[in-house]
Amino acid sequence: MTVPAPHPPKPESHIPVLLDEMLTALAPKDGEVFLDGTFGAGGYSKAILQAADCTVYGIDRDPAAIDRADGFNSEFPGRFTILLGRFGDMEALLHSAGVDRLDGVVLDLGVSSPQIDTPGRGFSFRFDGPLDMRMGxxxxxxxxxxxxxxxxxxxxxxxxxxxxxxxxxxxxxxxxxxxxxxxxxxxxxxxxxxxxxxxxxxxxxxxxxxxxxxxxxxNDELGELDRALEAAERLLKPGGRLVVIAFHSLEDRRVKAFMTARSGAGPGVSRHLPVTTAGSAPAPFELPSRKAVKPGDAELRRNPRARSSRLRRAIRTDTPAAGMRAT
Ligand SMILES: C[S@@+](CC[C@H](N)C(=O)[O-])C[C@H]1O[C@@H](n2cnc3c(N)ncnc32)[C@H](O)[C@@H]1O
Missing domain, CATH: 1.10.150.170 (Putative methyltransferase TM0872, insert domain)
Known part of the structure; x- marks a missing residue:
């Protein structure tokens, strides 16, 4: 007996993961300016725009995601701009839009449900499709x-x-x-x-x-991530928030290593204390916590795809970014 191939789900649906936790970490306030580096289906951008009278720039390398931003301008007039490109190029993309300082950057790494669930994109072996896998x-x-x-x-x-x-x-x-x-x-x-x-x-x-x-x-995912983390360090104002959601351990380890190194949080500091740079060389970030935030049971029941997501956050200090310090 042949087992029929599963029908792909409706590719437009994407349930944002760790949405409340992302908003708590990003803490948007009126008048602030944010980058959503992974616009996807727009779930994060929309939530940030609804949470405060702020401005959001969305980036995605996938033209199909850019199309999903239709309607944002009429819903949030003058507060939202979508940019096609890679988040590793965020500085150039934002400069072209006249922006050079940010209050927050969020990256929700990986592929979106519409990408996975569209057989023609070739991300999933659950449906047959061309072996493509390019996000852009x-x-x-x-x-x-x-x-x-x-x-x-x-x-x-x-x-x-x-x-x-x-x-x-x-x-x-x-x-x-x-x-x-x-x-x-x-x-x-x-x-x-x-x-x-x-x-x-x-x-x-x-x-x-x-x-x-x-x-x-x-998709050069790890190279993109490295470039984005460094660019975020240069773009964020003192007090600016960097929030990254990773889906596999290779990415999460890289985010953790970057945040740990850039907060001066070496080994030997209590895991239970907020990590600051007091007493050591000034560092460009502080960590509110070393621990990653994971989805709770209720979210996992609602959205099993959230299973391996991990959120990490860091807060920009007033120390100049690496490579921009006086020697
Ligand atoms: C997990 S989805 C984001 C979902 C989004 N947070 C939401 O709520 O709808 C990731 C998105 O990031 C995009 N993406 C991944 N890597 C990228 C990169 N290096 N540059 C720009 N976009 C990227 C993908 O095309 C995809 O649309």
Whole structure:
């Protein structure tokens, strides 16, 4: 018996994760200016604009997300601007809109539900679609990597960005399959991976980690994140809030490392105290807490996709940003 392929959900729906927690951390006030670096379906931007009489600039690299901003101008006249581009380029994008200082930056990393649930975008192996995975519609696709890279860099990619223990076997299986015919769809690739990786006990599909690795590479997700964190440090005013929501541990570790390093919070400080730089060299951020905020049970029941989300926040001090200090 063949199991029918699941119908993709209505791709327009996206339930914002950790929404209340994001608003508490960003604490918008009247007259302030914010960047929502990952506009997506606009859930965060809308909530920020409703929370205070403030201004929001939204960035997204996906033209489909930009289309979803239609209507924001009439709903929030003079208070919202959408910008197409990468958040790693936030300084240039904001400068082109005449903005050079911000009271808050929020980044809700990863892909949106409309992206995952649109088979033609190629992010999910739950539906068959072209092996694409580009959030913006530029640059090499996942198919270019899968069909073009040599075995060793392919295995390294799957190991490093997918944290897949059987990365070498997956790379070898991909090379063997593609010598027969190019791998062009999500379900073809998932079938190749499932031949060499067994399902885990918690039911995670064997293809999950390799798909994650490809998506990170196709979209340079970690490079984008590094550039964005540094740009946010330069753009935020003293007292400005940086709020980042990550969905996988590679991103969350990077955010944590950045915030820890830039707040001067070395090891040995109590985990239960707010982290300040008192007594040490001045640092560009303070951490209200070292701990990430996780979704509660009620949110997980409402939105199982929130499962692995982690929110971290930092507050800008008046110390000049790295690279902008007098020597
Ligand atoms: C998780 S969704 C954001 C959802 C949004 N917070 C909401 O409430 O609707 C992430 C969005 O960020 C965008 N994105 C991811 N990386 C990006 C980057 N480097 N530059 C710009 N946009 C990016 C994706 O295209 C996607 O639309």
């Amino acid at each position: 519609l530029d640059g090499p696709t996942a198919a270019d990597i899968v069909n073009g890279w040599d075995a060793e860099p392919l295995a390294d990619l799957i190991h490093t960005y997918g944290e897949e223990r059987r990365a070498r076997q997956v790379a070898r299986a991909i090379i063997a399959a593609r010598t027969e015919a190019p791998i062009t769809t999500t379900q073809q690739l998932a079938a190749v991976i499932r031949k060499v990786v067994r399902p885990s006990k918690d039911g995670v599909d064997p293809a999950t980690r390799t798909f994650q690795a490809l998506r990170i590479q196709v």
